[in-house]
Amino acid sequence: MGANEIKLEDLHRQRKAQKFNLWLGMIGMFMMFAALSSGFIVYTASGVDKGIKTILPQAFIYSTLVIVASSLTLHLAVKAAQLNQLAKQKILLIITIVLGIVFFILQLQSWSTLTKQGVYFINNNASQSFIYIFTGLHLAHIVAGLWVLFGAFIGAAKPIASDRNVFRMDLAAIFWHFLDLLWIYIYVFLLLNQ
Amino acid sequence: MSSTVLSHDAAHHDAHGHHHETFLTKYIFSQDHKMIAKQFLITGIIMAVFAMLLSLLFRIQLAWPDKEFPILEVFLGKWAEGGRIRPDFFLSLVTIHGTMMVFFVLTAGLSGTFSNLLIPYQIGARDMASPLMNMLSYWFFFVACVIMIASFFIESGPASPGWTIYPPLSAVPTAIAGSGLGMTMWLASMTLFIVSQVLGGVNYISTILNMRTKGMDLWKMPLTIWSFFLTAIVGLLSFPVLVSAVVLLIFDRSAGTSFYLSDLVVQGQILPNEGGSPILFQHLFWFLGHPEVYIVVMPALGLTSEVISTNSRKPIFGYHAMVYSLVGITVLSFIVWGHHMFVTGMNPFLGGVFMITTLIIAVPSAVKSFNYMATLWRGNIRFTPAMMFAIGMVSFFISGGLTGLFLGNAALDINLHDTYFVVAHFHLVMGSASIFGMLCGVYHWYPKMFGRMMNEKLGYFHFWLTFIGAYLVFFPMHFMGIDGVPRRYYAFTEFAFMEKWVSVNILVTWAAIIAGVGQLAFLVNFFGSICRGKKATQNPWNSNTLEWTTPVEHIHGNWPGEIPSVYRWPYDYSKPGHNEDFIPQSTPFSQTMSSNMPHDFEGNEEAIRIQEQWNKDNNRVEG
Numbered sequence: 001m002g003a004n005e006i007k008l009e010d011l012h013r014q015r016k017a018q019k020f021n022l023w024l025g026m027i028g029m030f031m032m033f034a035a036l037s038s039g040f041i042v043y044t045a046s047g048v049d050k051g052i053k054t055i056l057p058q059a060f061i062y063s064t065l066v067i068v069a070s071s072l073t074l075h076l077a078v079k080a081a082q083l084n085q086l087a088k089q090k091i092l093l094i095i096t097i098v099l100g101i102v103f104f105i106l107q108l109q110s111w112s113t114l115t116k117q118g119v120y121f122i123n124n125n126a127s128q129s130f131i132y133i134f135t136g137l138h139l140a141h142i143v144a145g146l147w148v149l150f151g152a153f154i155g156a157a158k159p160i161a162s163d164r165n166v167f168r169m170d171l172a173a174i175f176w177h178f179l180d181l182l183w184i185y186i187y188v189f190l191l192l193n194q
Numbered sequence: 195m196s197s198t199v200l201s202h203d204a205a206h207h208d209a210h211g212h213h214h215e216t217f218l219t220k221y222i223f224s225q226d227h228k229m230i231a232k233q234f235l236i237t238g239i240i241m242a243v244f245a246m247l248l249s250l251l252f253r254i255q256l257a258w259p260d261k262e263f264p265i266l267e268v269f270l271g272k273w274a275e276g277g278r279i280r281p282d283f284f285l286s287l288v289t290i291h292g293t294m295m296v297f298f299v300l301t302a303g304l305s306g307t308f309s310n311l312l313i314p315y316q317i318g319a320r321d322m323a324s325p326l327m328n329m330l331s332y333w334f335f336f337v338a339c340v341i342m343i344a345s346f347f348i349e350s351g352p353a354s355p356g357w358t359i360y361p362p363l364s365a366v367p368t369a370i371a372g373s374g375l376g377m378t379m380w381l382a383s384m385t386l387f388i389v390s391q392v393l394g395g396v397n398y399i400s401t402i403l404n405m406r407t408k409g410m411d412l413w414k415m416p417l418t419i420w421s422f423f424l425t426a427i428v429g430l431l432s433f434p435v436l437v438s439a440v441v442l443l444i445f446d447r448s449a450g451t452s453f454y455l456s457d458l459v460v461q462g463q464i465l466p467n468e469g470g471s472p473i474l475f476q477h478l479f480w481f482l483g484h485p486e487v488y489i490v491v492m493p494a495l496g497l498t499s500e501v502i503s504t505n506s507r508k509p510i511f512g513y514h515a516m517v518y519s520l521v522g523i524t525v526l527s528f529i530v531w532g533h534h535m536f537v538t539g540m541n542p543f544l545g546g547v548f549m550i551t552t553l554i555i556a557v558p559s560a561v562k563s564f565n566y567m568a569t570l571w572r573g574n575i576r577f578t579p580a581m582m583f584a585i586g587m588v589s590f591f592i593s594g595g596l597t598g599l600f601l602g603n604a605a606l607d608i609n610l611h612d613t614y615f616v617v618a619h620f621h622l623v624m625g626s627a628s629i630f631g632m633l634c635g636v637y638h639w640y641p642k643m644f645g646r647m648m649n650e651k652l653g654y655f656h657f658w659l660t661f662i663g664a665y666l667v668f669f670p671m672h673f674m675g676i677d678g679v680p681r682r683y684y685a686f687t688e689f690a691f692m693e694k695w696v697s698v699n700i701l702v703t704w705a706a707i708i709a710g711v712g713q714l715a716f717l718v719n720f721f722g723s724i725c726r727g728k729k730a731t732q733n734p735w736n737s738n739t740l741e742w743t744t745p746v747e748h749i750h751g752n753w754p755g756e757i758p759s760v761y762r763w764p765y766d767y768s769k770p771g772h773n774e775d776f777i778p779q780s781t782p783f784s785q786t787m788s789s790n791m792p793h794d795f796e797g798n799e800e801a802i803r804i805q806e807q808w809n810k811d812n813n814r815v816e817g
Contacts, residue, residue, distance in 0.1 A: 123452065
């Protein structure tokens with residue numbers, strides 16, 4: 001076995017480990033939201049005057065559609081990266097990033113709808129404050145996700161070596177799809193408790 | 195495979211690494227697991243000394259509540275006006291002592307040091323999966339330590355709601371002095387600490403699962419690695435929950451939400467918060483908090499397993515049972531948190547469930563204790579300082595564990611809750627036991643870390659002072675607790691039934707002072723031996739694990755040539771038929787024909803046939 005092959009094997013191993021790190025990190029993030037969910041359930045069960053007690057804003061439906069669409073465009077971008085179609089990859093990435101920003105804005109929009117409905121963050125019915133906590137913490141992760149997507153875009157624009165590009169896209173996609181699923185989980189959870 | 199090519203490559207890699215190394219990248223922002231381990235250890239030791247000094251301060255208060263010590267005022271200023279520690283500062287002392295010991299010393303100092311040092315060494319990897327994350331993990335921890343210590347230098351003093359930071363004390367900044375800026379700093383520090391632990395933990399798990407050398411399957415891993423692995427899993431699943439709890443707490447403190455607050459009057463003012471529940475915080479906190487005590491004790495159990503087996507010159511008794519009991523503890527640790535909350539008005543049925551799950555933990559714990567004793571039984575024991583501390587660890591684990599049976603009982607807990615019985619229990623079973631596990635690790639792996647030996651005589655001196663001191667400090671507390679003496683009280687002079695315990699407190703405090711002085715022996719030994727210790731040989735304890743096949747001088751990438759392959763489990767000590775009392779994991783069975791057993795070959799028929807042929811040719815009778 002030559003030195004190059006060993007280097008390649010090391011690289012392969014290291015990438016596998018890095019991807020694994022990402023999965024573990026996502027388990028950690030999931031635990032955070034699981035804790036909030038159980039906190040919400042315990043709190044809401046503590047009295048009849050607790051609970052969401054409002055209609056969730058329409059904007060949540062739109063933001064769900066937007067983030068699902070962004071997952072699709074990102075998936076296509078990964079495909080393009082694998083086929084070494086840099087131009088296509090870049091365009092799709094930009095669309096994904098724009099959709100991510102639209103999602104962000106829609107969430108803020110929904111906060112303003114909520115306050116118009118009289119559902120404030122500072123609230124003696126903390127079940128309603130929980131809506132802001134869930135969406136706010138998710139948005140914090142979306143910011144991180146956008147940062148990662150931006151990094152992938154820079155990689156494609158430079159461009160970096162194609163195997164690194166594919167690997168980077170791979171990680172970005174796993175993370176972004178996770179954020180997508182996480183939002184769907186939060187939305188369904190809130191709907192069920194509406 | 196051509197090893198020449200490999201060696202050349204490794205040497206080249208090494209030279210390349212050195213070429214760029216500056217003081218800053220080698221000693222400060224190092225990404226090398228060995229250096230990061232030392233950074234964690236030394237930071238941990240400094241935090242331990244700091245936390246110990248805090249404990250001596252409040253022990254002085256407890257023993258002589260009415261006496262004045264003008265020297266205290268010299269150092270502490272207004273916090274010890276007239277030479278007497280103020281009540282609110284007393285609360286800060288116990289809070290920060292607990293926080294530092296549990297998180298900074300026994301979580302980061304213990305796991306951080308030994309996971310970093312031993313995971314790549316013992317599984318045969320050149321470094322961690324992500325050296326960068328590893329470095330970040332240390333620096334987040336370091337900044338967390340700095341912020342926590344810095345809270346002693348602010349006007350209102352450090353946080354004081356106890357290490358469990360229960361609201362409302364932690365959630366209402368105006369509640370007591372320590373609820374203000376000190377509490378904010380505590381939260382900032384712990385947030386950084388959690389980031390550090392998650393970064394580190396993710397790396398440990400990933401490294402163990404992805405970077406093992408050839409032949410190192412899971413059932414050939416030393417128990418140290420198993421314990422670090424399971425500890426990291428517990429941390430990964432529980433620390434994020436604390437993040438959630440803390441996020442809600444921060445909003446209660448700063449934004450005016452009511453997650454944890456309700457119906458409060460603070461300093462004559464009615465607070466607007468309504469509908470919150472402090473019990474909610476307790477649930478979220480203890481969902482981390484209980485697994486946390488296993489994060490503290492499991493690495494100590496792992497280190498002890500290795501040291502006891504090596505120094506008994508015997509295989510660890512019940513290797514598989516040891517692993518399964520660690521797995522059992524890991525799983526159970528997540529479903530027992532309610533036993534911290536028996537007296538919060540919990541539904542008695544739920545209390546019963548938590549009681550049963552809690553008492554079941556006695557099973558894996560007992561398995562481990564009996565296995566340690568069975569390993570020692572008729573062993574060819576070498577009482578090195580590391581071994582003394584390992585045996586001490588088992589002693590504390592048993593005597594502290596036994597009182598867990600009382601506390602885990604929901605009915606008895608009504609009486610014992612928040613008394614000194616609890617203090618005695620956890621200081622023995624997780625405090626002293628883990629500290630002893632950590633010290634046993636330091637004495638045992640010091641030659642691997644620094645290339646020199648520690649002084650044995652100072653080691654024994656340190657052991658006996660600490661061992662006897664710890665028992666004298668914590669044993670009498672059981673009796674105080676049974677009598678109903680509450681923990682966290684500033685003085686016991688106002689209640690007639692507690693006054694008699696002041697004399698016991700004097701004994702406890704003197705024992706603490708003497709044990710504290712004993713730690714000087716360790717500090718002198720530890721820091722002195724870095725430069726002046728006897729030079730270590732490559733394998734000073736005749737041990738089997740892979741770290742002892744690396745050169746004494748640390749090199750980038752750990753092994754100068756190929757990483758050794760692994761052929762056997764790590765506990766082949768005193769194997770009958772072999773000419774030495776240890777066989778390293780990297781020794782193939784072809785070199786130990788005279789000691790091989792049929793089960794060594796795990797059903798490989800060709801190997802068994804060759805062995806049988808050899809036995810016949812050499813007139814060897816197995817057994």
